[in-house]
Every structure is written in C-alpha cells, then in structure tokens.
Amino acid sequence: MFVIITYDVGEKRVSKVCKKLRAYLRWTQNSVFEGEITKGNLMKCLNEIQKITNPEEDSVYLYQVENPYHIQKKILGQEKGFDELFL
C-alpha cells in the first residue's frame, strides 16, 4: 500500500521520529514522509513511532491507500527530498 505520514511532535522528539520514519519511508518535505510499504512494516513502524512520541502532545497522521494506482502526486515548483532518490 501507499502511505503518507505527517507529524507534528515536540521539538525534542523531532529528530527521533524523523530518523525512524526514514527507515521505512521516503522523506519528501518538512514533516512529511511517503512511500509504498507492506502492512507488516507499517504496523512495525507505527509501533515504534508510538514508543517515541507523547500521545498527550504529539500528533502523527497516517493516510493510507491500499492500491498505489489510486493516488496521484503532482508537484508545483521544486521537488524537495530529491537526493533521496539516489540513496
């Protein structure tokens, strides 16, 4: 499936959350990650994120689309996170 994950977490936790998401998804812009992922890995990823975030303060949004063909992406202006394509 294809997912988009956006986060708004306390400053102290930003780099931890970012690092964790990078292990599973592609960074695109600010606090936004995207990519194809299996259900198993998504569960694993979310479990790990839950362990390092504070549910009272932090906010993590997950948008998921079962069939990646059902979602289209368009970019106006610059494509950020471009270097990620070569990792």
Added chain:
Amino acid sequence: MFVIITYDVGEKRVSKVCKKLRAYLRWTQNSVFEGEITKGNLMKCLNEIQKITNPEEDSVYLYQVENPYHIQKKILGQEKGFDELFL
C-alpha cells in the same frame, strides 16, 4: 475527489499560501491541508497558489485520490486542527 496538499515555501509567502489553501481545504497540521474538492475548484486553487509562490524556491505537493473511499486516515496522538470541524 480527496486531496492532501503539503507546502514548503519561503517565509514571506507562508501566510499567503496558508490563507489561500484555507479557502478551499481543511488545515490539519503544520503545512498540511486536506479535504474533498471538485476538479474545478482544485484547478482554481492551484492556479491561485501558482500566482503567489516562487517556482524556483517553493515546493507544493498535491496528492489526489479520485474516490475518497480509497483513502483512509488514522491519527496517533492528538488531533490538531480539530477546531476547524466547527467552522
């Protein structure tokens, strides 16, 4: 259709872009907007955004899903932008 729009624009243009997107979509978190929108309004919205952004520096990402039933949203922790529901 359902869309998610994320932006990373120069500081001077943030409030303009935010205000414009608010006219069409729901703010959810940081620089992320979402919502159902018609094709016509989406085109109008993107045209307006293009006029107030700098394509050399700014970056606006659009994710679109024709059928809103094809996308699911889940929230870990706090739901930000909650007050928007009552506007």
